Amino acid sequence: MEVTNCRSCGKLFNYMGSGRPICEACAKALEEKFFEVREYIRDHKDAGINEVAEENDVSVSQIKQWVREERLEFSESSVVAMECENCGAPIKTGRFCKACKGSLSNGLTGVIARPKPAETEKRNSGNNSKGQARFMDKL
Secondary structure, X not given: OEEEEOOOOOOEEXXXXXXXXXXXXXXXXXXXXXXXXXXXXXXOOOOOHHHHXXXXXXXXXXXXXXXHOOOOOOOOOOOXXXXXXXXXXXXOOOOOOHHHHHHHXXXXXXXXXXXXXXXXXXXXXXXXXXXXXXXXXXX
């Protein structure tokens, strides 16, 4: 835990080291703004990102951050579109388009080594050739 200044209001607070370095009061105010923005988007489906930012007194970068975190999603009919960070395709929420998410997911699953069932069967059956019971020593 460290004492640091809030990036929003400048007040000193105990920073726990997770999330944005803003005090609890500013975090609560930001969360309230998030709900206002979400409701505005629901009521005004065709609003652009600049209009949403102006009407709710929130920065465009903050709205983009909420979209990247997948907390906000614009409808398919909305004029707002972000770019996929990998290929640049237009997306309505998140950081990557569906195609890039799929390829990244497949790439990660291919990296993880899976145990081979044949090896575990060999290990278990190879040591007890006489059919006798085996016991582990107690500590």
